[in-house]
Amino acid sequence: MKNKVIGRGKFYVIGKGPAGPQMATLQALNMIEQMDAIVAPDNDVKLFAEYVGEKPVLFDPWEGFWNYEGKQMLDLTEDEMEKFRIKRFNLRDERVNTIKEFLIQGKDVALLDAGNPCFFGPSHWYVEQFDQQDIVIIPGMGCEAAALAALGKSIIPSYDTRFVMQTAPLYLEGWEQILKDLNQYPVSIVAYMTLSNPKKLFAGLEKLYPTDMPCAIVYWAGYPDKQRVIRGTVADMGQKLSEDEENHMGLLFIGRFLNGKPYEAAMKQQ
Numbered sequence: 675m676k677n678k679v680i681g682r683g684k685f686y687v688i689g690k691g692p693a694g695p696q697m698a699t700l701q702a703l704n705m706i707e708q709m710d711a712i713v714a715p716d717n718d719v720k721l722f723a724e725y726v727g728e729k730p731v732l733f734d735p736w737e738g739f740w741n742y743e744g745k746q747m748l749d750l751t752e753d754e755m756e757k758f759r760i761k762r763f764n765l766r767d768e769r770v771n772t773i774k775e776f777l778i779q780g781k782d783v784a785l786l787d788a789g790n791p792c793f794f795g796p797s798h799w800y801v802e803q804f805d806q807q808d809i810v811i812i813p814g815m816g817c818e819a820a821a822l823a824a825l826g827k828s829i830i831p832s833y834d835t836r837f838v839m840q841t842a843p844l845y846l847e848g849w850e851q852i853l854k855d856l857n858q859y860p861v862s863i864v865a866y867m868t869l870s871n872p873k874k875l876f877a878g879l880e881k882l883y884p885t886d887m888p889c890a891i892v893y894w895a896g897y898p899d900k901q902r903v904i905r906g907t908v909a910d911m912g913q914k915l916s917e918d919e920e921n922h923m924g925l926l927f928i929g930r931f932l933n934g935k936p937y938e939a940a941m942k943q944q
């Protein structure tokens with residue numbers, strides 16, 4: 675049951691998993707059904723239509739979030755980027771006010787966020803504008819869980835690996851030096867948002883890792899009709915990714931765990 679203050683609604687962020695209802699938790703599906711209004715893009719509304727029902731959909735939270743005047747965020751000039759920032763903040767504030775009006779009326783609003791909303795979760799663009807008492811976050815399965823299931827390997831323990839690093843190249847200023855330092859230790863890497871310039875990424879990785887270091891990319895993890903895996907090495911993965919038509923939905927894995935029997939090897943070493 676929902677735990678809410680009488681007379682005031684709450685803003686729910688519901689982690690819906692990496693795909694449709696088949697990858698969502700029972701808690702997530704139950705909470706979607708209980709909401710008074712939904713914030714979600716059209717595709718998610720269609721995927722979860724059975725649970726959304728006739729509830730009003732207030733807006734698509736990501737419309738205007740990643741692009742400006744028909745151009746993707748990464749392709750903007752410095753002047754366009756400045757204008758984009760102003761427009762995006764103003765748009766965010768307008769939408770937050772819309773949600774708050776519903777909460778004042780005692781209605782509960784849910785934003786459907788992909789995967790795990792607290793890991794690379796853009797929903798916090800909205801969450802941080804509310805009082806903590808007005809927020810409820812429903813956890814969801816991240817795409818890395820679905821992707822690792824597709825790979826069928828233990829990322830840790832595996833061989834002598836000591837930890838797993840989850841990041842994205844665009845969040846690592848001077849990432850080549852960071853990876854050079856980390857390369858002193860046995861580490862497996864899960865990298866998000868790596869498809870924009872794979873040749874450049876792997877040109878840097880080739881300077882740090884043996885050319886036979888295994889890699890894999892899982893496209894559309896968790897989507898039964900779209901999921902696929904491409905395997906390779908640091909030496910050839912950049913070329914493989916640059917030749918693939920998909921340039922958005924892919925999760926990259928790098929590490930020895932992709933070969934052999936990594937869990938058994940770890941047990942023997944222990």
